[in-house]
Amino acid sequence: MVQITVEGKDRQSFECGSEDTILRAALRAGIGFPYACNVGSCGNCRFQLLDGEVEHARQDAPAWTESDLKRNRYLGCQAQPKNDCRIKLRFDESFTPKITPAKTQTTLKEKNAITHDITEFVFELEHPNRFLPGQYALIGLPDIQGGRAYSMSNITEDGSEWHFQIKRVPQGIATTCLFDRVDIGDTLEVDGPFGVAYLREDSPRDILCLAGGSGLSPMVSITRAAAVSEKLQGRQIDFVFGGRASRDICGQEILAELPGFGERIHFHEAISNPGPDDADWQGYVGFVHDVAREIFGDSIRDREIYFAGPPPMAQAVQKLLFNLQVPPEQIHFDEFY
Ligand SMILES: Cc1cc2nc3c(=O)[nH]c(=O)nc-3n(C[C@H](O)[C@H](O)[C@H](O)COP(=O)(O)OP(=O)(O)OC[C@H]3O[C@@H](n4cnc5c(N)ncnc54)[C@H](O)[C@@H]3O)c2cc1C
Ligand code: FES
Known part of the structure; x- marks a missing residue:
């Protein structure tokens, strides 16, 4: 574990494991670290590194530019700290997780075809965790670097099953693996829940x-x-x-x-x-x-x-x-x- 300290008016520290990224460790610690995609594509999780060393899990992350590198900026969802770090970013309360994201092993229980290219995958979690309707998880796939984001389609009281409706992408690396190589009974790692596009039950609108x-x-x-x-x-x-x-x-x-x-x-x-x-x-x-x-x-x-x-x-x-x-x-x- 290394220590990450966020400088600024809301100074805070949290621990980050060697397999984790700074964003996910912050969310696990209940900190409102802004983000969206979790896969290096949107740039919403950008922060400035003031001290320490980080490595990007995904070197070719589309949202990470030459100019970021020059200004010592990294993506929270990809940055893995090598030692204690001081970073600068602005917290946003709206990103504080309502349910703490966690990694767990899952077993694929069912595959149900919905259309010619959309299939529902039903996973049973070893360590159940709830999620809010509209949230997503990162699914780790065998021999593929980096988890891929997929949104849950069910609703759950006890969090023991997470269902995903996934569209096969022609020649897509991740979906080809999921559709063709992952079988019923196989175990995969799932990390989540993530995302803030969840149902607002307090809204008075249709x-x-x-x-x-x-x-x-x-x-x-x-x-x-x-x-x-x-x-x-x-x-x-x-x-x-x-x-x-x-x-x-x-x-x-x-x-x-x-x-x-x-x-x-x-x-x-x-x-x-x-x-x-x-x-x-x-x-x-x-x-x-x-x-x-x-x-x-x-x-x-x-x-x-x-x-x-x-x-x-x-x-x-x-x-x-x-x-x-x-x-x-x-x-x-x-x-x-
Ligand atoms: C928040 C969110 C929710 C999503 N929910 C769904 C859903 O419910 N159903 C659904 O069908 N799709 C969903 N997607 C899209 C899904 O995550 C994949 O992008 C899609 O399945 C592409 O599959 P592919 O076979 O083309 O993958 P690949 O060929 O592996 O790559 C396509 C995508 O993966 C990204 N990628 C490449 N390398 C890495 C890496 N090392 N680490 C992380 N990402 C990498 C690429 O940028 C690209 O966007 C969601 C995406 C996001 C961001
Ligand atoms: S959350 Fe989208 S790039 Fe990190």
């Missing part, structure tokens, strides 16, 4: 969930939790799911099992690139953000909004919400890298 492709999982978890939340019983929940073609569309059967489906929970489906196989398509045609605008118009502004999906979708939704002047505190999202 809910809008927007999911594109791989963004299904956290939106399903949020909808499942909102459906049974006593505090949210009076709220409408609209779920817009988008894919390229009809074979990519899923979600309705999952939500149809929820109490209030068809009454206060509504599913809307959209495809962006209809082809010859989509001649019978009855749903919307267009991108998720355009379809949401078409269905809800300016009333989007009155919603609590959750969204998840690939970067182009996340950026388009952000732009729409900015143009509609939706207050930032009503917007909760994970950008998938």
